Amino acid sequence: MSNSKALQKLFAVPFGIWSVLFIVLPLFFVLWHGLTDGNGAFSLENLTTVLQWEYLKALGLSVELALVSTVICLLVAYPLCLILQGLRKAKGIMIFLLFLLPLWMNSLLTTMAWQTILEKNGILNEILRSCGLPDFTLINTPAAIIIGMVYNFLPYMALPLYVSISRIDHSIIEAAWDLGANRWQTFRHVMVPLSMPGIVSGCTMVFIPALTTFVISALLGGNKILLIGNIIEQEFTAAYDWQLGSALSMVLMVFIILNILLEAFTESKNSRKKVKA
Amino acid sequence: MRENVKKFYLGLIVLFMYAPIAVLIAQSFNASRYRGQWTGFTFQWYAALIENEDIMNAFLNTVSIGMLSAVMATLLALVTALGMRRMGSRGRIFFRGLANIPLLNADIVTGISLMLLFLGLGLRLGYDTILMAHVVINLPYAMLCILPQVLMMDRVCYEAALDLGATPAQAFSRVILPELKPGIMAAFLLSFAMSADDFIVTYFTKGAGIETLTTEIYAELKLGIHPEMYALSTLFFGAVVVLVSLLLFNYRVIRRYRKAEKRGAEE
Amino acid sequence: MKLEHINKSYEDRQILEDLNLTIHENEFLTLLGPSGCGKTTILRMLGGFETPDSGRILFDGRDITSLRPEKRQVNTVFQKYSLFSHMDVAENIAFGLKLKGKSQNYIRDKIKFALKLVNLDGYEHARVTQMSGGQQQRIAIARAVVNEPKVLLLDEPFSALDLKLRQSMQREMVKLKKELGITFVFVTHDQQEALSMSDTVVVMNQGWIQQIGTPESVYNEPENAFVADFIGDSNIIDGIMVRDKLVHLLGKDIPCINTGFGENVPVDVQIRPEDIQICSPEEGQFRGVIRQVVFKGTVYDITVEAGGFSWLIQTITGHEQGAEVGICLAAANIQIMAKPSSEDEEAVSDE
Numbered sequence: 001m002s003n004s005k006a007l008q009k010l011f012a013v014p015f016g017i018w019s020v021l022f023i024v025l026p027l028f029f030v031l032w033h034g035l036t037d038g039n040g041a042f043s044l045e046n047l048t049t050v051l052q053w054e055y056l057k058a059l060g061l062s063v064e065l066a067l068v069s070t071v072i073c074l075l076v077a078y079p080l081c082l083i084l085q086g087l088r089k090a091k092g093i094m095i096f097l098l099f100l101l102p103l104w105m106n107s108l109l110t111t112m113a114w115q116t117i118l119e120k121n122g123i124l125n126e127i128l129r130s131c132g133l134p135d136f137t138l139i140n141t142p143a144a145i146i147i148g149m150v151y152n153f154l155p156y157m158a159l160p161l162y163v164s165i166s167r168i169d170h171s172i173i174e175a176a177w178d179l180g181a182n183r184w185q186t187f188r189h190v191m192v193p194l195s196m197p198g199i200v201s202g203c204t205m206v207f208i209p210a211l212t213t214f215v216i217s218a219l220l221g222g223n224k225i226l227l228i229g230n231i232i233e234q235e236f237t238a239a240y241d242w243q244l245g246s247a248l249s250m251v252l253m254v255f256i257i258l259n260i261l262l263e264a265f266t267e268s269k270n271s272r273k274k275v276k277a
Numbered sequence: 278m279r280e281n282v283k284k285f286y287l288g289l290i291v292l293f294m295y296a297p298i299a300v301l302i303a304q305s306f307n308a309s310r311y312r313g314q315w316t317g318f319t320f321q322w323y324a325a326l327i328e329n330e331d332i333m334n335a336f337l338n339t340v341s342i343g344m345l346s347a348v349m350a351t352l353l354a355l356v357t358a359l360g361m362r363r364m365g366s367r368g369r370i371f372f373r374g375l376a377n378i379p380l381l382n383a384d385i386v387t388g389i390s391l392m393l394l395f396l397g398l399g400l401r402l403g404y405d406t407i408l409m410a411h412v413v414i415n416l417p418y419a420m421l422c423i424l425p426q427v428l429m430m431d432r433v434c435y436e437a438a439l440d441l442g443a444t445p446a447q448a449f450s451r452v453i454l455p456e457l458k459p460g461i462m463a464a465f466l467l468s469f470a471m472s473a474d475d476f477i478v479t480y481f482t483k484g485a486g487i488e489t490l491t492t493e494i495y496a497e498l499k500l501g502i503h504p505e506m507y508a509l510s511t512l513f514f515g516a517v518v519v520l521v522s523l524l525l526f527n528y529r530v531i532r533r534y535r536k537a538e539k540r541g542a543e544e
Numbered sequence: 545m546k547l548e549h550i551n552k553s554y555e556d557r558q559i560l561e562d563l564n565l566t567i568h569e570n571e572f573l574t575l576l577g578p579s580g581c582g583k584t585t586i587l588r589m590l591g592g593f594e595t596p597d598s599g600r601i602l603f604d605g606r607d608i609t610s611l612r613p614e615k616r617q618v619n620t621v622f623q624k625y626s627l628f629s630h631m632d633v634a635e636n637i638a639f640g641l642k643l644k645g646k647s648q649n650y651i652r653d654k655i656k657f658a659l660k661l662v663n664l665d666g667y668e669h670a671r672v673t674q675m676s677g678g679q680q681q682r683i684a685i686a687r688a689v690v691n692e693p694k695v696l697l698l699d700e701p702f703s704a705l706d707l708k709l710r711q712s713m714q715r716e717m718v719k720l721k722k723e724l725g726i727t728f729v730f731v732t733h734d735q736q737e738a739l740s741m742s743d744t745v746v747v748m749n750q751g752w753i754q755q756i757g758t759p760e761s762v763y764n765e766p767e768n769a770f771v772a773d774f775i776g777d778s779n780i781i782d783g784i785m786v787r788d789k790l791v792h793l794l795g796k797d798i799p800c801i802n803t804g805f806g807e808n809v810p811v812d813v814q815i816r817p818e819d820i821q822i823c824s825p826e827e828g829q830f831r832g833v834i835r836q837v838v839f840k841g842t843v844y845d846i847t848v849e850a851g852g853f854s855w856l857i858q859t860i861t862g863h864e865q866g867a868e869v870g871i872c873l874a875a876a877n878i879q880i881m882a883k884p885s886s887e888d889e890e891a892v893s894d895e
Contacts, residue, residue: 012360019375026390102294104517108494113297175626177613179640193630212383
């Protein structure tokens with residue numbers, strides 16, 4: 001028996017090799033390029049270059065836009081999930097599917113469609129004009145990029161949020177009312193803490209892709225607004241400065257690791273509660 | 278009043294989510310080559326679709342890479358999950374963390390790191406490198422679908438099959454595989470969807486001379502998209518809508534049937 | 545508390561129909577009935593989680609029909625405990641008090657008092673998720689009573705507990721009720737539970753109140769076949785009331801003590817299994833054969849085939865299976881009940 005047990009363990013070996021080759025090794029390649037100069041000698045020059053004003057500015061803008069989009073996604077998705085939770089289960093899931101369906105349209109095309117909607121003579125302005133309202137040019141502004149980010153990543157916020165909110169038993173909410181909490185107090189003291197895992201994982205699932213995108217900013221920012229993703233893309237495909245591109249990627253990896261730690265922290269806090277049970 | 282506010286809110290979000298899709302569908306029927314101006318209704322882009330070699334090539338690449346990478350990711354995930362069943366919780370956590378790296382990592386970092394790897398190993402970027410890269414990004418999703426099912430699987434069924442005289446191979450194919458079928462199907466479908474929708478990783482690992490649908494769209498963006506592309510997307514989206522509604526309809530019929538059955542049993 | 549002419553339906557199912565019920569101060573009232581009889585709906589209306597389609601709910605003479613739950617002087621102990629899993633025991637109990645803006649000291653004393661009341665002193669900082677079902681239920685009770693409600697509502701609070709624990713919780717409930725001196729409204733489908741704890745039992749079926757009375761009166765003098773069948777074990781036999789104090793039963797005229805049914809009226813006749821005597825075949829009013837004997841611990845359940853009816857009899861002494869015996873009925877042990885007037889009220893034979 002123990003023989004076959006050991007044998008079955010061997011099934012995991014291909015994955016072990018695979019992950020070393022295709023998951024760990026590539027990241028070392030990034031580190032290697034980021035920490036060497038063109039001739040392969042160790043150098044911190046790339047990292048000091050990253051600290052230049054234009055890169056810091058792009059990074060700052062990226063963080064800012066990603067944060068704003070994450071907050072908007074959360075503020076839009078939370079009421080949505082609350083409403084859906086109030087419906088009967090089958091109906092709630094059905095409407096939720098309706099919100100996930102757009103994911104099946106290619107995101108490059110839908111982002112481009114936003115260009116058509118938001119541009120100077122776009123659909124939004126046509127509608128505004130026909131109502132006798134003044135024009136409203138959003139294209140090539142940070143606001144347009146935020147709209148594109150919210151559009152692309154809203155489902156990623158809604159999905160974990162819906163899962164964690166729909167898990168809250170309605171009798172818990174009734175218990176809070178019963179003990180004298182009004183709707184706001186119930187939300188603040190019961191709903192939010194209980195849905196915290198969903199909030200955290202939704203936020204990471206929006207923040208990371210929003211921070212690192214280069215497509216949305218290229219399409220809706222008109223190449224005038226450079227995010228960190230755009231700069232990295234250019235270093236690799238236009239400037240061919242792999243060293244600097246890798247160094248910039250390493251900065252992104254720092255953010256990603258911070259995010260993973262945040263999520264792991266909330267998760268372990270939660271599971272500790274459960275383990276004790 | 279309250280109900281109306283809720284409905285209005287849901288409606289607003291639906292409008293937000295479907296406005297760009299409506300625009301794309303409208304463009305697929307637009308006689309003008311250029312977006313933003315409507316010059317009349319036409320079906321010509323649908324007819325021209327088959328003859329557009331670039332798009333058809335990209336489409337075939339997307340489908341074949343999607344299929345192959347999904348099969349490979351699913352198989353690898355299945356074998357790995359079976360191996361992880363025999364591990365302690367520490368080994369499991371470690372492997373799971375390892376598998377989740379591409380899921381948590383930003384696509385752009387995954388794409389760049391794979392590109393650097395392939396070039397560093399002296400490979401030529403092309404079909405094969407895209408395929409490998411897609412297996413990498415599919416794998417965490419495939420694991421997500423298969424691993425919980427494998428870990429929850431009941432040993433007893435397998436042992437009962439052995440007890441009844443099945444060889445381990447027979448027990449695997451007759452007992453374990455059928456039990457895991459839903460997870461395997463989900464892993465395959467999700468992997469395919471991830472592969473077909475991926476742009477960023479493909480973009481960095483594809484090299485010159487080969488395009489998938491997403492990179493083809495990106496290349497066309499600068500010069501103006503061929504309207505045939507709208508037609509293709511509309512067709513695809515239409516197919517998804519039909520499929521989902523069929524599934525939902527099926528589900529509702531089954532549910533109603535069960536309800537009726539239950540009521541019958543009560544009386 | 546008073547419920548007046550309450551109607552309620554979900555989709556197209558009528559749950560409650562023209563229901564009237566008065567709950568007196570300091571009463572331990574139990575709503576008893578099979579699942580789906582509307583008892584939980586009544587409780588949820590008292591708690592403020594449902595509003596009736598029509599009718600009024602009065603509390604000390606004040607109309608509270610559509611008052612929100614947080615504004616009622618009523619607290620609920622939920623079936624699934626519904627404790628807040630992100631808080632520890634003390635935080636759970638303090639939840640209502642903090643919202644009312646009570647002082648730190650007051651809250652601390654209250655928590656101590658409440659935990660003592662439910663025999664869980666010292667558990668202030670335990671996680672609720674690590675407690676057993678019985679402990680969680682006590683916390684839920686403590687959490688409700690610290691708010692000093694005038695009425696405590698309990699929705700099948702012990703249904704998830706095992707038998708031993710349930711029995712000890714039942715005894716504690718009665719003690720708790722005495723100490724707090726407030727009104728309890730208890731919902732259960734367990735007749736044993738209802739009989740052993742309550743001052744008043746309200747027996748319900750399909751949205752109708754079947755009988756209201758003390759535990760003794762609903763057990764000994766059921767008003768109809770449903771109540772007789774639902775509470776305790778019963779032999780229910782079709783009979784015809786020949787005249788006062790004489791009923792025609794399975795082909796024989798048997799003396800009883802009920803009067804006022806009229807002459808030659810069809811009735812339901814109820815006889816409790818423990819009220820039937822087994823005697824020698826010659827002495828008995830009916831003659832029959834013992835079909836089955838089951839030892840139940842304190843009693844034997846004996847099935848006797850006699851007079852074309854299968855009698856359930858409980859005795860303290862055992863009997864031989866297959867033996868020929870007689871059945872003796874004392875007039876005082878025969879309960880005559882009117883046949884239900886409408887089909888709605890009849891639900892006895894369904895199960």
